[in-house]
Amino acid sequence: MRDWLGRDWLGRDRVGAAALLVGAVGLLAYALIWASPYGLRVLTVAGVYALASFGFQIIFGLGGALSLAQGAFFGLGAYVTGILGSRYGFDASVTFPLSLLAPLLVALPVGLAVLRLDSHYFALATLGVAQVLHLLVVNLPDLTGGANGVPGVPPFALFGWSAPRGLPTAALVWGMVAVGGLIGWRVARGRLGRSLALVRDDPMAAACLGLDVGRLRLMAFALSALYAGAAGALAVHTQRVVSPEVLEFPVMVTILTIAVVGGRGRMVGALLGALLLIHLPEWFRGLERSYLIVYGVALLLVILLAPMGLTGLWTRLFPPPTHRLPAPLEPPAPPALNGERLRAEGVTKDFGGVRALDGVSLRLEAGVIVGLIGPNGSGKTTLINALSGLERLDAGQVRIDGRVMTNARPDRIARAGLARSFQAAILPDDATALAAVAAARLPLDRRVERAEAHARWALERLGVGALAGRLCHGLPAALRRRVELARALARRPSVLLLDEPAAGLTDAEKAELAALLRALAADGVALLVVEHDMEFLLPLADRVLCLDRGRTLYEGAPDGVRRDAGVIAAYLGGVGA
């Protein structure tokens, strides 16, 4: 079976696909043959929650943002359908699109305001949205029916056809689940999903690879709101009344639990989680009050046995086969330009009362390797951060290929042609080396396959093509650095900033790295290499810049640095003396 991108996914994971197929057929048979009206109702409710959880998987599972507004968007969709359907008699052709639109219209401004907050502040802010909506519906009884809510909501009706309860309603909801799940699955496996995963794992690194973190999170937030609105609309049709309970925290907790128990970031996980979480209390309902204890214990057991969720457990039991690697494909190179690629003038940065950079100027030219040295705390990493947009300058100017990029966002600087590495190689543990490198091409390539082919080329270029199918987790430090370098290289940057690339490498590995960097320079890349290892750096660099307490202490030929009295006093000590 081939998906919309032409990939043979059934061939990749036959066991998983077969299990999914068997599950779907089993569910269908249960609904058609065995399920009582009660069974169908529970199944319908599970479908509603699965739909809401698909959206949550996108914002929380893939994007890593703990949005506690998903329940509020669910409730908002429910209220729109409830009020319009009950009071004004509109059918689903009006109520359903508006139930999607209303949460979206709330999500966009809220997202713009809160999505840049750190994780726990973001969670609290989104919880605030839910609280405000709850207060509004309770205190606007003329519109919302107040605490009583709005009774008499009609069943789902479209163009004169009304879905009776039981099988038709269950089929309708699960039809929506199928469509929603397929869209979610495509999102998760496509550029957006992979980009979100990168943002989740390390937003800073994602931004430096050219991903617009804010825009991606906003898209995920908006998508999650659409799913929640759709689920809320279906919920109110099955429940026939909408009341403030749909905006209360238990709805949100249920969605969150479904995502965690099912498996974070996986649409199948949302499906499995919803089926389990909604059915579990019903199985124990006969125990009256005690059912909550049994339910809690059962949930605890699931989490203990499957800490990565049900899909994580499945992957552990049936590891997917290594899929066929794409053939290497060299990405288009930037136009070959000589001369200056980056110019920084008078770069100044203060952290409170500490001046980390004090009027530093720097030029990087095509084919030239500049070494950046200095004692700890001299401002080397701060300078790289300032050039790559992670720190805002207090004064000074940065130009890339003549364009002023002072205080531009990291993703814009990356798109202008600058790439960088970090002191500690930042790679997602649960991704393969190929996927980690391909992530760098997501803003550039239209298709994931193409991004992977380009990533393969970068890995081969760095001499680690054999690692393509291996998980980043557990890679030795030297290989992690190679993979990270391949990720930077995959973007075909014109300017490359490397923060201590030789740290932890053996002499042989350093020699290989030096040869590689020379080859990159020969290709016309302008390199800035921060390094403490003078034996590695001085033979490699064409020019050296030495910082001390944020100021330029020396700039010139590598040979000169060994003889410069100031550098010797501040940094080198006995080296070269």
Next chain:
Amino acid sequence: MRRGVVSLVVGLMTVAGAARAEGLSFPVLVPLTGFLSLEGTSQRNGALLALKEAPAGLIGAAETIDTGTSPEAAVTALERAAGGGPVGAVAASMLGTQMLAMLPLAAELKVPLVTVSGTAAITEQNNPWVFRFFPGDAVTKTAHARYVVEELKKSRPAVIYQTTAYGQSGKTHLDSAFRALNVTPVFQEGVDPTAKDLLPVLTRALATNPDVLVLHLHAGPTALLLKQAATSGLSIPVVAGSAMHQPSTAALLDPAELKGVCAETAASPVSGGSPAVGAFTASYRAAFGKEPDAFALGQYDGMMMVLAAVKAGAKTAEDVRKALSVGRHDGLAMRYASDGKGNMAHSAVIVCYDGKSRIPTLAKRYDNVTGVVK
């Protein structure tokens, strides 16, 4: 106590398969968990006791399902109960939003819902399948306001209510009742049932110089507010909502903290009143190890009327519905008759605490407030 409950439930379940009231079952779908668990438990106990004491020749079968506090769970519970064979009537949740959610399904399934929910809206949906054996807010709040104005001679009430369906409904009817008595409250504010400190709202209320505090809160918040009022030396009388009359609410307070506190309710079985009520209270204590309240008694009366209808020949849920719609029933708390919308209870009482005991005494009875019972 727990063993008593279990043995009763097990006993009922055991006989369920052997003999049912004319083959009909009487599921009990009430909130046993969540913020209404106290009241829901009373409801369940009242229903189960009625089924246990079913008229001679009838044995009522009952499956008890916890509805929690969400409408979704209540609808699912009703669907589940209806799937278990012919249903004569359902002892249905006292939570208004759950009732509103169950009503369309009850009409579709043709199952009478017998409840003690006080939410006015449930009998305003033109649904012939709902029967409320607890005076609605139109009755209790009239009694509430009349006692404040006519008996206590107060004219500056401060009203504190809950921001739930129960609270908003009660507040609306209190407004009407006070308006009819030409009294305007000097303060009105809603509080969330999860609020952990009610001193701020109490302070704001007292700042308006009221001469009586009128409460319409759930059990927990009522007890919390009264405790905080006693601690801060409240010197004006308090007339609370029906939650106060519950023995479980009174148990949360010292008798001294109850001095000067009255409450409206449908009935107060622990206060006695008749040998039949005394017998009910004794049976309830024996079965559940707890004190009964008006919700238990109302649900008991409701289920007894249902069983009496079956005894009188009702063979289907429709027969039961008809009997409830047109019949009269002399229950332990009052005489019940439908007003055509399913409101069966039309009397209310005011009970007051003397500051020495947690058992209130009957202060005033308001019968046939609506004029329905002839």
